[in-house]
Amino acid sequence: MFWVYKISQAMATATVEDYLKRIYLEQAGSAGTANRAADGDAAGGLVAMGQLARVVGVAPGTATAMVKALADSGLVNYEPYAGVRLTDHGEKLALHVLRRHRLIEQFLVEVLDMDWSEVHPEAERLEHAISDRLLERIDAYLGRPRTDPHGDPIPTAGGRVARPERAALIDVRAGRRLEVTRVLDQSPDFLRAMARHGLRPGAKVTVARHDEAAGTVHLKLSSRRSVTLGEAAARKILVKTRRRSN
Amino acid sequence: MFWVYKISQAMATATVEDYLKRIYLEQAGSAGTANRAADGDAAGGLVAMGQLARVVGVAPGTATAMVKALADSGLVNYEPYAGVRLTDHGEKLALHVLRRHRLIEQFLVEVLDMDWSEVHPEAERLEHAISDRLLERIDAYLGRPRTDPHGDPIPTAGGRVARPERAALIDVRAGRRLEVTRVLDQSPDFLRAMARHGLRPGAKVTVARHDEAAGTVHLKLSSRRSVTLGEAAARKILVKTRRRSN
DNA sequence: AACATGATTTTGACTACCCAAAAACTCAGG
DNA sequence: CCTGAGTTTTTGGGTAGTCAAAATCATGTT
Numbered sequence: 184m185f186w187v188y189k190i191s192q193a194m195a196t197a198t199v200e201d202y203l204k205r206i207y208l209e210q211a212g213s214a215g216t217a218n219r220a221a222d223g224d225a226a227g228g229l230v231a232m233g234q235l236a237r238v239v240g241v242a243p244g245t246a247t248a249m250v251k252a253l254a255d256s257g258l259v260n261y262e263p264y265a266g267v268r269l270t271d272h273g274e275k276l277a278l279h280v281l282r283r284h285r286l287i288e289q290f291l292v293e294v295l296d297m298d299w300s301e302v303h304p305e306a307e308r309l310e311h312a313i314s315d316r317l318l319e320r321i322d323a324y325l326g327r328p329r330t331d332p333h334g335d336p337i338p339t340a341g342g343r344v345a346r347p348e349r350a351a352l353i354d355v356r357a358g359r360r361l362e363v364t365r366v367l368d369q370s371p372d373f374l375r376a377m378a379r380h381g382l383r384p385g386a387k388v389t390v391a392r393h394d395e396a397a398g399t400v401h402l403k404l405s406s407r408r409s410v411t412l413g414e415a416a417a418r419k420i421l422v423k424t425r426r427r428s429n
Numbered sequence: 430m431f432w433v434y435k436i437s438q439a440m441a442t443a444t445v446e447d448y449l450k451r452i453y454l455e456q457a458g459s460a461g462t463a464n465r466a467a468d469g470d471a472a473g474g475l476v477a478m479g480q481l482a483r484v485v486g487v488a489p490g491t492a493t494a495m496v497k498a499l500a501d502s503g504l505v506n507y508e509p510y511a512g513v514r515l516t517d518h519g520e521k522l523a524l525h526v527l528r529r530h531r532l533i534e535q536f537l538v539e540v541l542d543m544d545w546s547e548v549h550p551e552a553e554r555l556e557h558a559i560s561d562r563l564l565e566r567i568d569a570y571l572g573r574p575r576t577d578p579h580g581d582p583i584p585t586a587g588g589r590v591a592r593p594e595r596a597a598l599i600d601v602r603a604g605r606r607l608e609v610t611r612v613l614d615q616s617p618d619f620l621r622a623m624a625r626h627g628l629r630p631g632a633k634v635t636v637a638r639h640d641e642a643a644g645t646v647h648l649k650l651s652s653r654r655s656v657t658l659g660e661a662a663a664r665k666i667l668v669k670t671r672r673r674s675n
Numbered sequence: 676a677a678c679a680t681g682a683t684t685t686t687g688a689c690t691a692c693c694c695a696a697a698a699a700c701t702c703a704g705g
Numbered sequence: 706c707c708t709g710a711g712t713t714t715t716t717g718g719g720t721a722g723t724c725a726a727a728a729t730c731a732t733g734t735t
Binding site: 444487494498 | 691692693694695696699700701
C-alpha cells in the first residue's frame with residue numbers, strides 16, 4: 184500500500200472539509216446542466232478525479248489519495264477509474280461547510296459592508312475557523328437569510344437546501360419581466376462587471392433581444408439602462424419571471 | 430542536523446503566528462511582574478523553553494525545533510539553554526496577531542453579543558484566518574476601540590501598544606475609589622465568576638478591607654454589593670483610581 | 676483485435692508539524 | 706570541585722498533506 188491515513192472522527196480538518204464541499208458543488212453543478220436525467224446510465228453526480236483535482240487545486244494523485252481516505256471514513260463512495268460521490272454523511276458535512284461559507288459571505292456584505300466581489304476568498308478561510316455557536320449568532324443577527332449575496336441558497340442547520348434553479352438569462356424569451364435571482368460565477372472580475380451594470384440579485388430586467396448570430400443578449404434594466412451580455416455571461420445569470428405587480 | 434525548515438517569507442503559518450504571540454505574551458507578562466528592572470542581569474524578557482512549550486501546548490523538544498526555525502528566519506533571538514526573545518520583526522508580527530485577536534474578541538462581544546467568557550477560543554482560531562481588509566472593516570465598525578472585552582489594550586495597525594499596567598486590586602489601599610480596567614485571566618470559569626460579581630472593566634469598586642491573615646480582599650461595588658475575593662483573584666483584577674467626579 | 680490517447684493510480688520523495696525518550700547541559704548544595 | 710536534580714537538546718519516528726513522474730487502465734478508432 185502507499186499513502187493511507189485515518190480521518191479522525193468528529194473533527195474534519197480544513198482540507199477534508201474543502202474536498203467535501205468541492206465534491207458537493209461539482210455534483211450539484213453537473214446535475215444542474217440538465218444532462219443527468221437525460222443520459223440514463225446512472226452516472227448521476229459522479230465526479231471524475233481529474234475534475235476534482237482541478238477544482239481543489241491539487242495534482243491528480245493527491246486527489247486520489249485523499250478520496251481513498253474519505254471513502255475509508257465513510258464520507259464518499261469511490262469507484263476506481265470512475266469517480267466519487269458523497270455519502271449521506273459526507274453530504275451532510277458538505278452542506279454544513281456550505282452553510283458556513285454562505286452565511287459568512289452574507290454577513291461580510293450586509294454587516295461589514297464588504298464588496299460582493301471580495302468576500303469569497305475571505306469566506307473560504309473563515310468557513311473552517313468558525314464555531315457553531317458563532318455561526319448561530321451570525322444567522323440570528325442577519326435574520327435567518329435564505330440566500331447569500333450571489334443569490335446562492337443557504338443550507339439550513341438541518342441540512343436542507345432550496346433548489347430554486349431558475350432559468351438562465353439566455354434561456355428566457357424576450358419581453359418577459361424578470362428578476363435576477365442568482366449569479367453563478369464567483370470571480371471578482373465578473374462580479375465587479377455585473378455590479379457595474381446593475382446586475383445583482385433583485386435587479387429587474389427584461390430581455391430586449393437575443394441575437395443568436397452575434398452571440399449576444401440585449402437587456403433593458405428597470406433603471407432604463409441597456410446592457411449587452413455575451414452568451415457565456417448570460418448563462419451565468421439566473422432569473423425568475425416577475426408577477427404583474429409593479 | 431535534524432528537523433529544519435524554512436519559514437516562507439511574507440506568509441507565516443498559523444503555528445508560527447501562535448508561537449510568536451505566546452513568546453510576546455510571556456515576555457510582556459514577566460516584565461509585568463516587576464522583577465525585570467529589579468534583577469539587573471539583563472535577562473529581561475528571555476522566555477525559557479519549558480515555559481514556552483507549556484503555554485503553546487507542545488512537548489519541549491517541539492518548541493526547541495520551532496524556535497530554531499524562527500531564529501533562522503530572523504523572528505527571534507535564540508540562546509541555547511537560556512531562552513528566546515523576539516526580534517523587532519518578530520515582535521511586529523506578534524503584535525499584528527494580537528491586534529487581530531483582540532479586535533475579534535471585541536467584535537464578537539460588542540456586535541454579536543457573545544459572552545466575554547467564550548470569545549477567547551473563538552478568536553484563537555479566527556485570528557489566523559482573517560484578512561487585513563476585513564480587520565480594517567471590523568476596526569472601523571467598532572470605532573477604533575482601544576481595548577478588548579477583558580480590558581487588554583489593542584495594538585495599533587502600526588504596532589504600538591498602550592502600556593497602562595495599572596495596579597492590581599490586591600496592591601491598592603482600602604478606601605480608594607477605583608475602576609476596573611483589566612482582567613488578566615481568560616479562563617471561562619474565572620470570567621463567568623467575575624461577571625456574576627459585576628467585576629468587568631468599567632465597574633466601580635472600593636476596597637473595603639484587605640485581610641492578609643485570611644488571604645481575602647473585601648470589596649464594595651457601586652451597586653452596593655459586597656464581594657470577597659481570594660488573593661489569587663485579586664491579583665488578576667487591574668484597576669485605576671477614579672477622579673473625584675460622581 | 677490492436678493501438679494510441681488520455682485519464683487515473685501508484686511510487687517515491689518532500690514539508691510542516693508533532694511526540695517520547697535518550698543524551699547533554701546547567702547550576703545549586705554539599 | 707563534585708554530584709544530582711531539573712531543564713534543554715537531540716534522536717528517531719509518526720501524521721497530514723503535497724508533487725512529479727512512471728505505470729496502469731478505459732476507450733474510441735482503425
